Amino acid sequence: xxxxxxxxxxxxxxxxxxxxxxxxxxxxxxxxxxxxxxxxxxxxxxxxxxxxxxxxxxxxxxxxxxxxxxxxxxxxxxxxxxxxxxxxxxxxxxxxxxxxxxxxxxxxxxxxxxxxxxxxxxxxxxxxxxxxxxxxxxxxxxxxxxxxxxxxxxxxxxxxxxxxxx
Numbered sequence: 001x002x003x004x005x006x007x008x009x010x011x012x013x014x015x016x017x018x019x020x021x022x023x024x025x026x027x028x029x030x031x032x033x034x035x036x037x038x039x040x041x042x043x044x045x046x047x048x049x050x051x052x053x054x055x056x057x058x059x060x061x062x063x064x065x066x067x068x069x070x071x072x073x074x075x076x077x078x079x080x081x082x083x084x085x086x087x088x089x090x091x092x093x094x095x096x097x098x099x100x101x102x103x104x105x106x107x108x109x110x111x112x113x114x115x116x117x118x119x120x121x122x123x124x125x126x127x128x129x130x131x132x133x134x135x136x137x138x139x140x141x142x143x144x145x146x147x148x149x150x151x152x153x154x155x156x157x158x159x160x161x162x163x164x165x166x
Contacts, residue, residue, distance in 0.1 A: 018045065050141045053165035056133045062159040063115040063126025064150040066092065076125035078114070079107050092150055096143050103135035119155060126150070126157055 010021055027040050050056075066077045066088045077085045086105050094100065112129040135141065141162070148158035 050138050050145075050162075050165065054134055054136055055166035056135075056141055056162055057130065057164040057166070058133060058144075058160050059130045059163050060128045060149075060158070061161050062157055063117065063124075063128050064089075065124060065126040065152045065157045066150050079112055079127050079129060080109055089150065093140060093144065096147060097137075097139050101135065101137045101140050103133055103137065103140055105131060105133050107131040117157075124152065124155075124157070126152075130163070 010018065022043055022045070025040055025043060027042070030037055030039050064079075066079075066085055068075045068077065068088065077088055079085045086107070089105060090103070093103070107129060108131070112127055115126050115128060117124045117126065133141065133144075144160060145162060147153055149160055150158035152158070
């Protein structure tokens with residue numbers, strides 16, 4: 001049977017990928033995603049304009065993973081207890097945009113939820129929270145919105161939603 005109403009968001013900074021998905025998806029078909037059956041009622045393209053804003057309130061939709069790697073293990077950083085968490089977060093953003101940038105990131109300590117996810121017997125720890133980014137560099141917000149923030153974005157981690165542009 002088909003499950004209830006849900007929303008699936010697909011994000012990419014490559015518009016051709018979104019166009020390809022849209023052209024190959026049918027509203028008349030029942031889809032199976034790992035034994036989760038669903039049909040698509042509507043397809044919407046949502047464009048977000050960041051050009052006139054510098055402050056952004058953002059929420060993590062999926063856990064944000066930030067980690068330090070050593071020869072023996074991967075240490076998952078905690079946004080509350082690890083003082084270098086924001087430095088690692090900024091380093092991750094720098095790798096994504098391919099250059100230096102200016103921004104301030106503030107993570108309020110309330111309502112930070114940890115999530116431990118098991119993928120093929122590998123435990124991955126991430127955090128879901130709201131945070132503020134202040135930047136004049138529109139590439140930062142555009143890339144984070146379309147590609148995700150933190151590590152392991154290709155595994156579905158670090159998907160964000162822009163709550164407010166201030």
